[in-house]
Amino acid sequence: MKLRTYSLKLPLAHAFTISRESMDWQTSIIVELEHDGIRGYGEVTENEFYGHPRSAILASIDRAVPLLDAYVTGDPLELFDSLLAAVDGDTFAASAIDMAAHDWQGKKLGLPTWKVWGLQWRDVPSSSYTIGIDTIPAMIAKLQEQPDWPIYKIKLGTSHDLEIVRQLRDQTNARFRVDANCAWTAKQTVENSTALRDLGVEFIEQPLPQSAPLEDKRWVYQHSSLPIIADEDCQIPTDVARCAEFYHGINVKICKCGGLTPGLNMLREARQLGLRTMVGCMVESSIGISGAAQLLPLLDYADLDGAVLLAHEPAAGVVVAAGQISEPTTAGTGARLLTDRLAEYLLP
Ligand SMILES: [Mg+2]
Structure with a gap:
C-alpha cells in the first residue's frame, strides 16, 4: 500500500481566537493510502499547543510505512495497536493514517465506514x-x-x-x-x-x-x-x-x-x-x-x-x-x- 502526504495551508474565513491563541490559517496534513486503484484519505492538523508541529507529525507518519501492507487485508480496528507502536505513540500521526485506512477499507468494501x-x-x-x-x-x-x-x-x-x-x-x-x-x-x-x-x-x-x-x-x-x-x-x-x-x-x-x-x-x-x-x-x-x-x-x-x-x-x-x-x-x-x-x- 502506497502512502502520500500533502501539507496544506487552509485559509480561515475569520481569524479564530480561543483563550490561548489566535490564527488566520491552519496547517493541515492529508494522508493518502493507495492500493488496487483505491485511495483512502485521512487528515490531521498541526497543533503547536499540544506539541505537534508539522515536521514531527510527518516524521512519525514515515515510521508507519513498513506496517501499511497489513491494511490490504487487515482490519484497521485490529491494526490500531501496531500502528500506534509504529509511530512511537504519536496520536496525531496515527489519527491521519487510521482515518485513511478506514476510508480505504470502506471504499474497498463499497460501504460507508459507519456501516x-x-x-x-x-x-x-x-x-x-x-x-x-x-x-x-x-x-x-x-x-x-x-x-x-x-x-x-x-x-x-x-x-x-x-x-x-x-x-x-x-x-x-x-x-x-x-x-x-x-x-x-x-x-x-x-x-x-x-x-x-x-x-x-x-x-x-x-x-x-x-x-x-x-x-x-x-x-x-x-x-x-x-x-x-x-x-x-x-x-x-x-x-x-x-x-x-x-x-x-x-x-x-x-x-x-x-x-x-x-x-x-x-x-x-x-x-x-x-x-x-x-x-x-x-x-x-x-x-x-x-x-x-x-x-x-x-x-x-x-x-x-x-x-x-x-x-x-x-x-x-x-x-x-x-x-x-x-x-x-x-x-x-x-x-x-x-x-x-x-x-x-x-x-x-
Ligand atoms: Mg473544547
Missing part, C-alpha cells in the same frame, strides 16, 4: 457552529453571518463572559453551549453555571485547567447547574473511566486520541459508563470532518463545523449545512481530495 462498524444512522445530532472569542460586536457579527444553525458553541475565557452570552442571546433563540478552554476557577464555574443555564446554555465544556485539584473538579461536578463536559481532560482511551468521576460527558477529538478506532472505543465506553458523548474537531478540511462524521450515531452532541470555518478548501465530503448532517451514503468516509485545486494550498 462497516455496524452502526445505525438514527437520532443523529446536529452540529454546533463555533463562535471564537472576539469583541462582542465581532462575535455578534459572526453569529449573524451564520444565522441558521440550531446550536452555537461560544468560546469563553474573557473578563466579561456572561456579558458575551447575554448579548448573543439577544440575537437568537438557538441552543448555546460554552467552552471555557480551562480558563475558569471552580467558584467562577459554579456561579456562571446558574446564569448560563438561565440564558439557555446546555453545557459547559472544560471550565477548569487540567492541572486543577481533583477536589475542585469534583466540587464543580457536584454543584454546577449545567452538565460539565471534559475536553482537554479527556484525550486518550484511558482518560474515559477517570472522567466519569468528575464529568457528565466527554468531547472526543480524533487527533488527540489517535484516530477513528480509539474514538469509536472511547465513545462506546463512555456510553456504557453513562457519560454523554460528543465529538469535536479542529479547524480542518472536509476530509477530517468526513472521518469524524462516521461516529455521529454514537453521539449526543456534535461539533463538526471545522470545514465551515474555512474560506475555501481543496477537499470535499460529508457536508455540514447549517448544522444538519445527512446520512453519508458514499463508500468509506466520503472524503475526496480535489487534486486540480491543490496547487494553491500546498506547502513546500
Whole structure:
C-alpha cells in the first residue's frame, strides 16, 4: 500500500481566537493510502499547543510505512495497536493514517465506514457552529453571518463572559453551549453555571485547567447547574473511566486520541459508563470532518463545523449545512481530495 502526504495551508474565513491563541490559517496534513486503484484519505492538523508541529507529525507518519501492507487485508480496528507502536505513540500521526485506512477499507468494501462498524444512522445530532472569542460586536457579527444553525458553541475565557452570552442571546433563540478552554476557577464555574443555564446554555465544556485539584473538579461536578463536559481532560482511551468521576460527558477529538478506532472505543465506553458523548474537531478540511462524521450515531452532541470555518478548501465530503448532517451514503468516509485545486494550498 502506497502512502502520500500533502501539507496544506487552509485559509480561515475569520481569524479564530480561543483563550490561548489566535490564527488566520491552519496547517493541515492529508494522508493518502493507495492500493488496487483505491485511495483512502485521512487528515490531521498541526497543533503547536499540544506539541505537534508539522515536521514531527510527518516524521512519525514515515515510521508507519513498513506496517501499511497489513491494511490490504487487515482490519484497521485490529491494526490500531501496531500502528500506534509504529509511530512511537504519536496520536496525531496515527489519527491521519487510521482515518485513511478506514476510508480505504470502506471504499474497498463499497460501504460507508459507519456501516462497516455496524452502526445505525438514527437520532443523529446536529452540529454546533463555533463562535471564537472576539469583541462582542465581532462575535455578534459572526453569529449573524451564520444565522441558521440550531446550536452555537461560544468560546469563553474573557473578563466579561456572561456579558458575551447575554448579548448573543439577544440575537437568537438557538441552543448555546460554552467552552471555557480551562480558563475558569471552580467558584467562577459554579456561579456562571446558574446564569448560563438561565440564558439557555446546555453545557459547559472544560471550565477548569487540567492541572486543577481533583477536589475542585469534583466540587464543580457536584454543584454546577449545567452538565460539565471534559475536553482537554479527556484525550486518550484511558482518560474515559477517570472522567466519569468528575464529568457528565466527554468531547472526543480524533487527533488527540489517535484516530477513528480509539474514538469509536472511547465513545462506546463512555456510553456504557453513562457519560454523554460528543465529538469535536479542529479547524480542518472536509476530509477530517468526513472521518469524524462516521461516529455521529454514537453521539449526543456534535461539533463538526471545522470545514465551515474555512474560506475555501481543496477537499470535499460529508457536508455540514447549517448544522444538519445527512446520512453519508458514499463508500468509506466520503472524503475526496480535489487534486486540480491543490496547487494553491500546498506547502513546500
Ligand atoms: Mg473544547
